[in-house]
Amino acid sequence: MTDRRARVTATVDACRFALARRDARAVVAVVGVGYLLAYLWVTDLLAIRPDAGTGWLLVDDPFARALERRGPISFEPVALLEFGYGTVLVSPIDVAIGAALAGLVGLNLALASLAVVRPAACGIDGSAGGAKKGAGAGLAAAVPALLSGSVCCAPAIALALGIQVSGALLATLPWLLPIGTALLVGSLGYLAGKIDVAPAATRESAARATGLEENR
Amino acid sequence: MTRRSRRSVLALAAVGLAGCLGGSGPGRSGPYDEGASGTEATPDGMTASPDDAALEASQVPTADEQLPVEYSLETLREATVREVVPRDGIPSIDDPAFEPVDESVDRLPGDPVFGVVRNGEAKAYPQSVLVHHEIVNDEIGGEPVAVTYCPLTGTAMGFERGDVEFGVSGHLLNSNLVMYDRAEESYWPQMLATAMEGPLEAASLVEFPVRWTTWERWTEAYPDSVVLASDQDYVRDYGNDPYGAYNPPSGYYAEDTDWTFAPLTADDRYPPKRPFLCSRPDDGPLAVSLEALQEHGVYGIGGDGREDDYLATYDPTFDVGHLYRVDDATEYGYDADAGAVIDPDGERRDPADLPLESVYAYDAMWFAWAGFYPSTSVHAHD
Structure with missing residues (x-):
């Protein structure tokens, strides 16, 4: 219980630390926006069409309509925006789901990048060569984060690629979103242990202490 | 559905009976994927009757x-x-x-x-x-x-x-x-x-x-009609078909692409998405290739243990097929220049309005028809 609480605290600290840094914030923003756009495109809410006009359309009762399900993890759009080069169907719940996933994927990649530049060499992984290991693990951890981020779109990707769909696959659809979310949160916790969130001064003194130990 | 454009000049087309122009019974040898992910169902026949x-x-x-x-x-x-x-x-x-x-x-x-x-x-x-x-x-x-x-x-x-x-x-x-x-x-x-x-x-x-049919053909034939508008109760991007496109056919609708859900019975003699004119009269289901029908103008179906003869006709106004029950399908011909069926008396008649018993038929993708009606006879070139 205490370990779990410590892991949660460490994860929150790592996320705060990442969001306080400009480079990590840039990673979160770029990856998050890119992921959200891809999510909307794969789920057919965003379409790029050169023949699209300009204008918008709103349904009569948007609040009730927004809660109507139209798929295992998708809900009714309440508006259509045409912006000249394409269209966006505004489905508030779908956008919220996509944004939450985009945030998690962005944070995962931000922590993975921090694991490269600020590996937890002196903390969790204190052995010789720990810095390298931490960085490698950080990069490796980005892979499951990306995979779990894409799991929600798997059915749409299967249909788009013409892959045959079985009843068994369809039965798994409602589970893909919670599984993907859990994997993203889990990998976030794993990555949090791979980076050093200590202030620079503390880090340097710890490094000197480690050097003294090694010189003895 | 975009189909091959009809030939500009076509002389009187002889009517082909099943067997003469490639009519055939069920079979399943061919180049298309039979769908590894599905388990085929046995056509065990309908015995239930409504309450x-x-x-x-x-x-x-x-x-x-x-x-x-x-x-x-x-x-x-x-x-x-x-x-x-x-x-x-x-x-x-x-x-x-x-x-x-x-x-x-x-x-x-x-x-x-x-x-x-x-x-x-x-x-x-x-x-x-x-x-x-x-x-x-x-x-x-x-x-x-x-x-x-x-x-x-x-x-x-x-x-x-x-x-x-x-x-x-x-x-x-x-x-x-x-x-x-x-x-x-x-x-x-x-x-x-x-x-x-x-x-x-x-x-x-x-x-x-x-x-x-197509928008152009419909508006020419019925310029005073109405069309379902794009402003309905539910909002959708009607310019974006989630499966592909028909004009020209692409994505899921492309003739050679595989099905997404395995059919009840797989029959891969023809491209899965090829459109056929399909009907299920009491003496057995049948499918006529729309491509063949376009080319010949009329297509006779008979023999093969059928009680009746059937005549499929091509209607160039809408680029669609019609099906009739006839006494002797071999007595009919087609005048491609006039786009008219020639009846046994030599009269030119509208292929959509022959004075014959009309038989209900509809267009369907080959894999879907063969899946529901594996005993279908097929009337095509190849």
């Missing part, structure tokens, strides 16, 4: 006779892929809005539309709209009807509905739309038009033909 009391109480108009079905109800139910989307997750249009065809914009001449003419009223339903709704509960010529379309099987069919609305159940059978009626909640696979479960199970609907 008389349920028929008596039914608000849904039903046919006097059960339509031919080649599988038992149990087999159909087992093969149904349930809740692909939630019920009404694909929303039917229940209060359709129309606009005059001459005021409708953003449509290309070759874009597919489904045309219906009943009691003197003509209405067009764009494929681009129906692909997002699949069912329109409408009134045509004062009669309540359901105009339905299944994108996965390429079938557009009309049904009488009385005061009952149909909705999209979210289930698929043999890739085909399974409708449900909102009165008694029986489940109706569109292509079978026969309920597979519910109080009206084994009962059949009353069908009427829907013409699968």
Whole structure:
């Protein structure tokens, strides 16, 4: 219980630390926006069409309509925006789901990048060569984060690629979103242990202490 | 559906009987994937009959006779892929809005539309709209009807509905739309038009033909008609077909592409998505290649143990086929220049309006038809 609480605290600290840094914030923003756009495109809410006009359309009762399900993890759009080069169907719940996933994927990649530049060499992984290991693990951890981020779109990707769909696959659809979310949160916790969130001064003194130990 | 353009000059075309022009029975050797992910169903025949009391109480108009079905109800139910989307997750249009065809914009001449003419009223339903709704509960010529379309099987069919609305159940059978009626909640696979479960199970609907044509052909033939508008109760991007495109065919609709859901029975003699004119008369189902029909103008079907002869005719006005029951199909010919059928007396007649018994037929993708009716005879070039 205490370990779990410590892991949660460490994860929150790592996320705060990442969001306080400009480079990590840039990673979160770029990856998050890119992921959200891809999510909307794969789920057919965003379409790029050169023949699209300009204008918008709103349904009569948007609040009730927004809660109507139209798929295992998708809900009714309440508006259509045409912006000249394409269209966006505004489905508030779908956008919220996509944004939450985009945030998690962005944070995962931000922590993975921090694991490269600020590996937890002196903390969790204190052995010789720990810095390298931490960085490698950080990069490796980005892979499951990306995979779990894409799991929600798997059915749409299967249909788009013409892959045959079985009843068994369809039965798994409602589970893909919670599984993907859990994997993203889990990998976030794993990555949090791979980076050093200590202030620079503390880090340097710890490094000197480690050097003294090694010189003895 | 975009098809090969008809030949500009075609002399009188001889009628080919089944067997003479490639008519053939069931088989399954060919180059296309039979679908490793599916388990084939055995066509064990329909033995169930509808419950008389349920028929008596039914608000849904039903046919006097059960339509031919080649599988038992149990087999159909087992093969149904349930809740692909939630019920009404694909929303039917229940209060359709129309606009005059001459005021409708953003449509290309070759874009597919489904045309219906009943009691003197003509209405067009764009494929681009129906692909997002699949069912329109409408009134045509004062009669309540359901105009339905299944994108996965390429079938557009009309049904009488009385005061009952149909909705999209979210289930698929043999890739085909399974409708449900909102009165008694029986489940109706569109292509079978026969309920597979519910109080009206084994009962059949009353069908009427829907013409699968193009926007240009429809507006030329019916310039004063109306077309289903793009402004409906539910908001969709009608310029974006989630499956592909028909003008020209691409994505899921491309002839050579595989099915997404394995069919009841796989038959890979022809490209899976190739359109055929299909019918299920009592003496056995049949499928006529629309390409062959376009080329020959008329196509005779007989022999092979059939009680009757049938005549398929090509209607160049709408680029569609029609089917008739005839005494002797070999007596008919086709004048390609006039786009007319030549009857046994040498008279030129409108292929859409022959003084013969009309037999209900509809266009369907090959894999879907062969899946539902594996005993079908096939009438094609190859």
